[in-house]
Amino acid sequence: MKEVLDLIKQELEASFEANGYDKKYAFVSLSNRPDLCEYQCNGALPAAKEYHKAPMEIAEAIAASLQSKDAFESVEACKPGFLNIKLFPSFVAAYLNDMARDTGRYGVEENKAPKTVIIDYGGANVAKPLHVGHLRSAVIGESIKRLKRFAGDKVIGDVHLGDWGLQMGLIITELSERKPDLCYFDEAYDGEYPTEPPFTISDLEEIYPTASGKSKEDEEFKARAMKATAELQQGRRGYRALLQHILNVSVTDLKKNYDSLNVEFDLWKGESDAQPYIPDMVQKMKDDGFAYISEGALVVDVKEDTDKKEIPPCMILKSDGASLYNTTDLATMVWREKDYQPDEYVYVVDKRQELYFTQVFRCAKKTGIVPKDTALTFVGFGTMNGKDGKPFKTREGGVMRLSNLISEINEKMYAKIMENGTMSEDEAKRTAQIVGLSAVKYGDLSNQASKDYIFDIDRFISFEGNTGPYILYTIVRIKSIIAKYGKDFGGFEIPVPTTESEKNLELELAKFNSAIRGAYEETAPHRICAYIYDLANAFNHFYHETRILAMEDEKKKGEYIRLLALTKDVLETCTDILGFDVPERM
Numbered sequence: 001m002k003e004v005l006d007l008i009k010q011e012l013e014a015s016f017e018a019n020g021y022d023k024k025y026a027f028v029s030l031s032n033r034p035d036l037c038e039y040q041c042n043g044a045l046p047a048a049k050e051y052h053k054a055p056m057e058i059a060e061a062i063a064a065s066l067q068s069k070d071a072f073e074s075v076e077a078c079k080p081g082f083l084n085i086k087l088f089p090s091f092v093a094a095y096l097n098d099m100a101r102d103t104g105r106y107g108v109e110e111n112k113a114p115k116t117v118i119i120d121y122g123g124a125n126v127a128k129p130l131h132v133g134h135l136r137s138a139v140i141g142e143s144i145k146r147l148k149r150f151a152g153d154k155v156i157g158d159v160h161l162g163d164w165g166l167q168m169g170l171i172i173t174e175l176s177e178r179k180p181d182l183c184y185f186d187e188a189y190d191g192e193y194p195t196e197p198p199f200t201i202s203d204l205e206e207i208y209p210t211a212s213g214k215s216k217e218d219e220e221f222k223a224r225a226m227k228a229t230a231e232l233q234q235g236r237r238g239y240r241a242l243l244q245h246i247l248n249v250s251v252t253d254l255k256k257n258y259d260s261l262n263v264e265f266d267l268w269k270g271e272s273d274a275q276p277y278i279p280d281m282v283q284k285m286k287d288d289g290f291a292y293i294s295e296g297a298l299v300v301d302v303k304e305d306t307d308k309k310e311i312p313p314c315m316i317l318k319s320d321g322a323s324l325y326n327t328t329d330l331a332t333m334v335w336r337e338k339d340y341q342p343d344e345y346v347y348v349v350d351k352r353q354e355l356y357f358t359q360v361f362r363c364a365k366k367t368g369i370v371p372k373d374t375a376l377t378f379v380g381f382g383t384m385n386g387k388d389g390k391p392f393k394t395r396e397g398g399v400m401r402l403s404n405l406i407s408e409i410n411e412k413m414y415a416k417i418m419e420n421g422t423m424s425e426d427e428a429k430r431t432a433q434i435v436g437l438s439a440v441k442y443g444d445l446s447n448q449a450s451k452d453y454i455f456d457i458d459r460f461i462s463f464e465g466n467t468g469p470y471i472l473y474t475i476v477r478i479k480s481i482i483a484k485y486g487k488d489f490g491g492f493e494i495p496v497p498t499t500e501s502e503k504n505l506e507l508e509l510a511k512f513n514s515a516i517r518g519a520y521e522e523t524a525p526h527r528i529c530a531y532i533y534d535l536a537n538a539f540n541h542f543y544h545e546t547r548i549l550a551m552e553d554e555k556k557k558g559e560y561i562r563l564l565a566l567t568k569d570v571l572e573t574c575t576d577i578l579g580f581d582v583p584e585r586m
Contacts, residue, residue, distance in 0.1 A: 001098055001107035003514045005029075005039070007071065008085065012041055015065045021047050021058065028085075030511075037076070037084035038507060044081040055081025092506045093496040099509070100494060100566045106573065108513045110152030117155045118336055119145050121348035122258070122265060125162035126250035127171055127204040130257045130402040132392050132455075136381045139444045139579065141348035142263045143525040144379065146577045151520045156340060159254075161270035163247060164328065166215075167208065169229030171246065172239055173221065174211035175199070176228075184238035193238070197245035201253040204246065230322075233275065243272065260406055262437060262579050274331035278323055281334050281369070282316060290367045291316055302362035311355070314363040329360050333369050344375035346523065351380025351450055379523055382452035384444070392455050410436040413461055413469075417586070431583045435469050436461070438580040442468030445578055446529035466533050469586075471575065474536040476586045477543070478568040484549055485561050492558035494566060501542040505567065508538040512570050516577075525578060532574045539567050 005028055012026035025043030032040070044059040051058070059077035066075040073086045099107040121141025124130060141157065148155045175198070176185050182198055183189045199207070215222040232239040251268055258264070282298070285291035290300050296319030303311045314326055336342060347357060361376040363369075370376070386392045393400065414432035417423060423431065443460035447453040463469045482489075497503035515531035518524070548564070551557040572582055 001095075001102065001109065001513060003517065004087075004095060004510045005514055007095075008039055008087075011066060011069055011071060012043075012062065012083075015062050016043070016047075018065060019058075019061045021051060031084070036078075037074075037086055039085040039087070041083040041085065042081070044077075044083065048081060059083055087507075089497045089503055089506075092503065092510060093494050095510050096494045096506055096563075096566060099512070100562065104573075106512055106566070106570055108150070108516050114152045114154060115148075115343035116340060117148055117153050117344045117346060118340060118342045119148075119155060119157045119346045119348065120160050120332075121145075121157065121346075122159035122263070123162065123349065124159060124254050125167065126246055126254075126270070127167065127208045129205050130254065131399045132384060132402055132405055133399065134402055135261075135405075135440070136384055136444060136449075137348050137350075138258065138261055138263045139441050140379065140381055140449050140525065141346075142261075142579045143441075143445055143528075143577060144346060144348065144523055146579060147516075147520055147523075147525060147528070150516070150573075150577055156267060156342075157265045158267040158269055159258075159265040160332070161247075161251070161268065163243070163250075163270035164233070164272045164275065166225060166229050167212075168232055168239075168243060168246070169225040169227070170211035170215055171204070171207055172228045172232065172242055173225040174207050174214070175242070178207075184242050186238065187236075189238065193241040197249050199245070199249065201249050204249060233323075247272075257403055260403070260437075261441075262581070269332075271325075271328045271332075274328045274335060275323075277331040277334040278327055281331050282327075285316060285367050288367065295319070300363050300367060302359050302366060304362070311358060311362075314359040316363075326356075326360055326363070330364055330367075330369055333364050337370060342374065344377060345370070346377045346379060348379045348381065348449075351382055354378060354380050377523060379449055381449045382447075384455045385452055387454060387456060389454070406436070406440065409439060409457060409461065412436075412457065413439065416461065423585075431586060434581050434583045435472055435586060438468030438472050438575070440468075441578060441580050442471065442529060445525045446533075448524070448526050463586075466529075468580065471532055471536055471571065472580075472582055473586055474539060475568055475571050475575070475582050476584070478539070478564050478571075479582075479584065481548060481564060482561060482568070485557070487558070489558050489561040489565065492555070492562040494563050495556065495559035499542075499545065501538075501545045502563075505535075505538040505542045505563070508535045509566060509570060515574075528574050528577060532571055535567065535571060539564075 009026055009028045012028060013023035016023050016026045025047040026041065027043055028039055028041050030039060031037045044055045044062065047058050048055040056077060056079060059081045063075045063077040063083060066072055071087055071091045073088045076084045078084055119141055121137050122134070123137050124134060145155050145157045175182070179198060183191070183193065211225065215225055228239065232243060247270070282291065285300060291298050294313065297315050298317040299313035299315050302314050315324055316327055316330070317323060333345070336345075349357070357378045361378070364376065365372060384392050410432050413436040414428055417428045417432055417435075418425070439460040443455065444453070446466060459465070460467055461469060463473050494506070497506050511531065515527060519527035546560070548557065548560045551560070575582060
């Protein structure tokens with residue numbers, strides 16, 4: 001279905017041309033004065049300069065030629081040359097009935113040329129628990145993945161694990177001190193390694209911080225860890241077996257944690273998966289004349305003539321020949337091109353890494369790792385702060401585990417639900433998990449990704465205001481009304497609105513495909529949050545003014561239920577894209 005804005009624009013374009021003006025001036029937008037009109041066109045103002053006429057003369061001519069059109073209840077020319085537009089209620093109702101018949105998509109057309117997209121998000125490190133710093137990447141990335149899939153793209157989500165580098169050497173070295181007799185440390189051992197790991201996830205989560213602390217105080221320990229890292233990367237058999245154990249144990253635990261966030265990855269690849277591609281990639285960069293030695297390191301120049309600030313070269317190998325994150329990220333693109341040939345890469349990472357990704361993206365294009373027309377999109381997110389405006393911490397001042405944060409929110413939500421006394425403890429706990437997740441995700445996603453925001457648990461779990469629980473409560477309210485109606489309403493049409501609140505609700509519903517398109521084009525889930533907040537407000541205003549179930553006119557009642565059903569479907573489609581579910585009751 002075409003968007004309402006496009007349908008209006010078509011009519012205005014025809015009118016501008018019929019009156020002798022270029023159709024480029026027929027741009028339409030939502031009214032910034034909804035008390036005066038629903039849509040507006042300001043094209044007469046710039047047209048007046050080209051055609052040397054008064055803006056009001058042009059606006060009045062356009063308004064007069066649109067009066068007979070079926071879509072417009074009124075088109076008024078207002079000084080100094082605005083066109084204020086209101087739609088016929090019958091036009092809006094007809095549009096919604098077409099939406100309602102398009103089950104599952106509700107007027108949103110799939111991309112005619114769907115893209116293959118790889119989204120790199122999550123960024124968890126093995127052997128370390130997820131903390132609040134991982135929240136934004138997971139939540140934003142998951143929503144972008146779902147949004148692009150809804151638009152019709154083929155989307156592959158990759159967690160891109162941190163499983164290479166010094167952290168692995170630290171774990172191996174600490175483990176060798178604790179359990180020196182393990183066969184993994186015997187270079188002469190040539191048998192099969194045990195299938196069961198010599199540690200649990202709890203062991204790993206204690207081993208790494210201990211080893212990291214030692215390395216900062218004990219130079220000899222750090223040197224041994226660096227040696228172990230190098231031997232791991234060079235393929236030492238026992239260390240590679242330990243790495244596999246670390247991955248198996250960590251990924252199992254990480255999947256549980258991501259499941260609690262309703263986040264799923266298609267690929268659980270890590271930095272280690274890119275290592276086999278590095279030697280050939282580096283050699284090709286040298287052979288093609290892109291890579292050269294600078295102060296002992298191998299680098300590729302990525303600066304451009306249009307740069308307004310200095311962009312340093314992209315380092316490929318350190319002076320000792322060791323690889324870096326740059327190397328791994330570029331090699332990861334090599335295998336992604338080999339396996340998927342994506343049209344677009346999307347990286348959801350801290351916005352402070354923007355310079356780094358500028359270097360990597362330019363290097364990938366310059367050296368031919370990705371084709372010139374491949375889109376490389378950086379979605380940089382801001383910091384999640386506490387009420388004090390500083391990065392979110394525990395009460396003791398440490399970094400909070402993500403699982404602890406989720407548990408704290410669920411407990412608060414559970415207590416809130418139990419206050420109502422309408423649910424059993426088990427149902428209240430299940431509902432608290434669903435509503436608590438909406439609080440976390442909506443609280444994050446309702447902010448523009450690049451902005452820092454205050455993580456205020458008490459505000460996020462409120463059932464009032466611009467929160468996830470408010471959105472869910474609205475949907476549950478609609479479900480309850482439909483359930484009480486208890487009849488088949490499939491044969492009813494959505495009604496022609498007769499009141500202001502009814503028309504406002506229908507107008508908000510009609511913006512659904514525009515909201516999805518805008519969010520998709522801008523890679524901006526916060527646009528969907530803004531839309532469903534407005535839609536929920538419009539519904540609740542209509543609900544408080546309208547006696548739906550008490551109506552004696554059965555036809556009108558059935559039509560209202562049909563309108564409510566579409567509202568629920570659109571809201572639930574949006575919450576699914578945002579990545580949270582809806583309970584049956586609250």
